[in-house]
Amino acid sequence: MAKFSAKPDELAKIRYAPPETEWMETPVEFREHMFCHAAKPKDLETVEFPNAHEWSSKDEDWKLPANWEQTILQGMKDLLGKYRSFQLFMDICVRCGACADKCHFFIGSGDPKNMPVLRAELLRSVYRGNFTLAGKILRKLAGARELTVSVLKEWWYYFYQCTECRRCSVFCPYGIDTAEITMMGRELTNMIGLQLGWIGGPVANCYMKGNHLGLEPHTIKSSIEFFLDDIESITGIKIEPTFNRKGAEILFVTPSGDLFANPGTYTAMGYLMLFHELGLDYTWSTYASEGGNFGFFTSNEMAKRLNSKIYAEAKRLGVKWVLGGECGHMWRVINQYMDTWNGPADFMEVPKSPITGTVFDNAKSTKMVHIAEFTADLIKHNKLKLDPRRNDHLKVTFHDSCNTSRGMGLLEEPRYVIKSVCSHFYEMPENTIREKTFCCGSGTGLNASENMELRMRGGFPRANAVKYVHERHGVNMLANVCAIDRATLSASMDYWVPGVGVAGVHELVGNALIMKGEKERTQDLRLEPLPGKEGSE
C-alpha cells in the first residue's frame, strides 16, 4: 500500500454535493487510507469474542460465518429489546437534516454516508425491512432494504468512520445520538468476528495485562522511573511513587498512553510532580493500569469486563476513593457506565480532598474524581504555588474532548486550571468548543496509521479552528484532557497547522508548579529551555 501522501490543499478540496445515484443504489467503495486492518483472530480469541477468523476488508470474500444474517438479525432484535435508545432512535428520526453537516467526518470528506442521519439510515433501513410492518409491506417505499453482504460492508466502512463523538446528538431535535447507533452497529459486526486490529489488539492487551499497550508490571514501573529521572534533572527533586500499595488513601488510574509516548508522557510527569508536592497518599496500580476502555468500542459486555478492574483493584488495595487522569472516553465510561456495570462501590468513601477538605458530592456514588476537578479545587483554595510565567512561551488554546463535554460536562474545570497556570489563553471560535466541540478525528479506536486520510479528514474541522487562533493570536499549544487527543492531534496539527504542539493540562501544571526545595528551573517538562533561560544550561 502506498503511503498516504495527499497534500493538505488537495484534501481540503471537498465536494459536498451528493452523487447522482440514490444512496441505496450506491454501493460502498473501500478507499485506501480510509479504513483499518482487520483484527487478528488470536486477539479476539483471548477475550472469547465469537467467530474470530482470518479475513481482510480488501478481499471480496470476508469468510463470514454461516448464518451470519441470522446472527445479526437476532442480535438486532436483542439490542432493540435491551436499549430504549436504540429502539426509539430507529423509529423517530424525521430526516430533517439538522445533524447532517455537524459531523466532522462529513465536513472533512463530503461523503453523504458520513452525515449522521445517513449513517443511521444504513442500519435503520435494515431495521425497517425486518422489524416494522410498514417496511415489510411497502419495502423500498418505506425506506426498507434487505441485509446483504454489500450492506454489511457498508456498515463496516461507515460504522468505523464514526468516532461516537455525539456532536450530532447536540443538534438533533429529538436528541438522536448516532454514536449510540454506531455502538449497536459495531456490537453487531463484533458478533460475526469483524473487528479492527487497532481495537482488538488493545482490548486483548488490556484484558490480560491491564492496559491497552500491553505494558507488563515491571515495564510500567520502569517507564515511570524514566520520567522520575527527567523530573529530577529538571527540578532536582527525587520522587518515589508507589505501586500496588495496600492501604493507600487514593488509587490513581490514567490511560496507559500517557506512560508510553510523547507528549502524553509529559502529562504523566505533571501528575507525578503534583502528587509529590501535595504529599498525596496514593498509589498506581499495574493491574488497573488503564483508564481508557477500548472494549467500549466493541461490545457493552467487553467494556464492562475491562472496566471491572478499577473497582476490583480499589477493593483489593483498600483505598478510600479513586482519582482519574485526563482521558476522554474513559470519563464517558466512568460518568455514565462504571457504577451501573460494576458498582455499587460501597466499600469506598465519598471522595474528599485530603488537602482542601472539599467533599466531592458529585461523585458520591461512583467514588471517582476527575483530576481537573481535583486540581481546580486545589488552585481555588490556594494550595499550589504556581508560576505561570514558566508557560509564557506558550500561547494556549483548549480542545474539549467529545466525551468529557457531551457525556459529562467537564468544561470549566480544565479552563480554570489552564488559566491559572498559563498567561496566554485563547478560545477557539464558539461553534467549535464546549458542547459543540469537534472530535480529534481519531477516537473510538480509529487512531491507526493505515487510515491516515480518514483521520486527517475527520480532524480537519478541529484543526481548522486551531488554525484560526494560530493565525489570529499566534497560538502554538493545543491543550486537552485526553490521551487519544495527545496521541492523535499531534499528527493532525503537523498536517493542517504546523507549528502547534499538543499538551495535556497537567503538563502545563507541572511546568508552573513551584515545588518545595526545587532548584531553579531552566527547562520545561520537555527538557526545552524555559522562556528567558535559553542558553543557561
Add this chain to the structure above:
Amino acid sequence: MKTLIPFFAVVILIVLALAGVNMANMQFLFGVAIPYAALATFILGVIYRVVKWGRSPVPFCIPTTCGQQKSLPWIKQDKIENPSSTGWVIVRMALEVLLFRSLFRNIKTELRDGPKLAYGSDKWLWLAGLAFHWSFLIILVRHFRFFSLGVPFPIRMIEGLDSFLQIGVPLFYMTDAVILAAVTYLFIRRMTIPTVKYISLPADYFPLFLILAIAASGVIMRYFAKVDIVSVKQLTMGLVSFSPVIPKGIGSIFYVHLFLISILFAYFPFSKLVHMAGVFMSPTRNMANDSRMVRHINPWNYPVHVHTYEEYENDFRAKMKAAGLPVEKE
C-alpha cells in the same frame, strides 16, 4: 419518484373521497366509519408504540450534556443544558418540546477558501418547524368547537387571538396562512437542499403532501367553497356522542378534508410522525446527568467473565517480584 409516488398517493386519496361521496353515496363510510376506525388506530397505535418503547429499558444514564456539569460549588452549573435533578430535566424537556431548543442551536457549516470553515447561524428550519407545529396545534384546538356544545371560552379566546387581524368575512385566521407557508417551506427545503433531498424518503414527502392537502381543503371550505357549517357540526356532534348522523347537503369537499385527516391519524403511529410521542422518551434528553451521584440500575446487568487480579499475579509474579512490586502470594 420519491416525490411523485407520495404526491399521487394523496391525489388518489382525494379522488377516492370525492368519488365515494359523489358517485357511490358512501357518506356514512367516509363521514363515520373511517373516522372512527382512524381514531381507534391512532389511539391504539400510539399506545402500542409507547408501550413498545417503554418495554425496552434504559440500561445506562446517557444524557447528552450540553453545558457545564455540577461539580465544585464555585463553578456555575448549566442547570438547563446539563441538569442533575428531575426539576431541571423537566425544564430542559419543556424547552425542547415547546420551543425546539436543540433545533435553535442549528448552524450551517461552510467551507470557504483558505481553506476556512465558517459556521453561520441557521434558524430557518427552527422557525419553520416551530411555526408549523404551533399552528397545527392551534388549528387542532380551534376545531374543538365542532366537538362541544356551544363554544367553550378557551377556544373562543384562541379563535379571537388567531383572527385578531380582523380581516375578511369569515374572519381570517393567521394560522391558516402560517401552516400553508411553513409546510410549503419544509417541502421546498427538502427539494432544494441537496443533502436533505438525498436523505429524503417517500415517507418524508407523503405527510407533507397530506398535511398540505388537509390545510388547503380546510381553507377552501372556510373562505371559498363554503360548506353548511350547521350540518357539519351536526355530524361531528353525532360522532362524539356516539350517535352518528349523516345530515344532508354537506359539500363533498368536507368529506375530502375529513378523509385525509383520518388517513393522517391512522398513518401516524406507523410512521416517523410518532416522533411527537417519542421525543418525551429520548434518553439523551430526559435524563439527569447524576450518574456519579446516584447509581443508575440496569435491569439486565449480568455477571461477566473477568480477568482477576489473582490470575494476573499468577501470570506475572516472578516479574513483579523482580521489579520489587508487592505480591499477594510469595
